[in-house]
Amino acid sequence: MRSVRGLSRRSARRRTGRVLVEGPQGVREAVRFAPERIVDLYVTAEAEQRYAEFVEPAREAGVFVHEVTDEVLAAMCDADTPQGTAAVVEWAPSDLPGVLAADPRLLVLLTHVRDPGNLGTVIRGADAAGADAVLVSDASVDVTSPKVVRSTAGSLFHLPVVSGLSIPETLTALGAAGVRRLAADGAGESTTEDADLTGPHVWVMGNEAWGLEEATLAACDEVVRVPIHGHAESLNLAMATTICLYASARQQRA
Structure with missing residues (x-):
């Protein structure tokens, strides 16, 4: 016991x-x-x-x-x-080379995610949207913590989850593999409704409190925002990530 x-x-x-x-x-x-x-x-x-x-x-x-x-x-x-x-x-950890070797079309990279419930919910949402893997930075909450595992509701056993990643090195590797790097940020000129999401790409998501760091934004190919049609100031990280992933899934399956 x-x-x-x-x-x-x-x-x-x-x-x-x-x-x-x-x-x-x-x-x-x-x-x-x-x-x-x-x-x-x-x-x-x-x-x-x-x-x-x-x-x-x-x-x-x-x-x-x-x-x-x-x-x-x-x-x-x-x-x-x-x-x-x-x-x-x-625990059977996945690695980035293995994910890239499978020619992924839809990925999400979480940078500095600190809330275990958010991480688990993102993994569950990525699974539901048909993403190929979830990538987690080295400054994030532990993927194997009981609250994260509970929050995935079993999705942890459905798709690769790679943790402990260096953000700069991961973005470089993704670019070299032909995966477009889309930074999800409120400053984006294009939105999830009009961006081209048909090719292989990764959604790069920021910390719950401060978003994406400038260096990370600069390393991405495009900055895309989730449109807010009402009066809400912002969206929860897990909610925003799921919206982005489903926008991608919609275009890729059209």
Whole structure:
């Protein structure tokens, strides 16, 4: 129990190479897409019946399924309400060369994202929009933190997520690979409604508080803004990113 709870600490995740997945959505997607990486699955008696759709397939795949009480599960988990199930999963990090080798058409690069809920929601939105990968800078929140993992609702197992990236080096590598670098910023002359989003490109998103740094803006090929038709001053990072990704998906699938 202590070793599972310890995964709420970054040092423990780095040492073990494992992450904690809490709640039925995340555990279900881990069973569906990465059963070979599940070390242990924990479930309460009630949840075992409720979530038989993935508990039984997990057993059939050779996953160790442990029945625990609500109190034990709560002591293991970071979430206040783990909803009856959790899993310990081996972390399988992706890398930028591997992403670029797959000839991606739609990417997002998050620079200095600090809120775990924002990062997890962006990963989920990128998955829904059909993006090829999510890239995360080295000054951002840890992708493997329990709150980020929960916020992805299982999307973490659907697409590559590369973290710890140098922003200048990543922008250079993307440009060399023929990926247009689009900075999302309110100062953009073009908008998501009129920009050409048909070719391979990456949306470069800034920090929640101060946006994109000048050097990052200068390194991009174009600055594009999300149009605001009402009186709102700005949009939440995850909301703005999802709008940008869906604008791209709309054009690329037209």
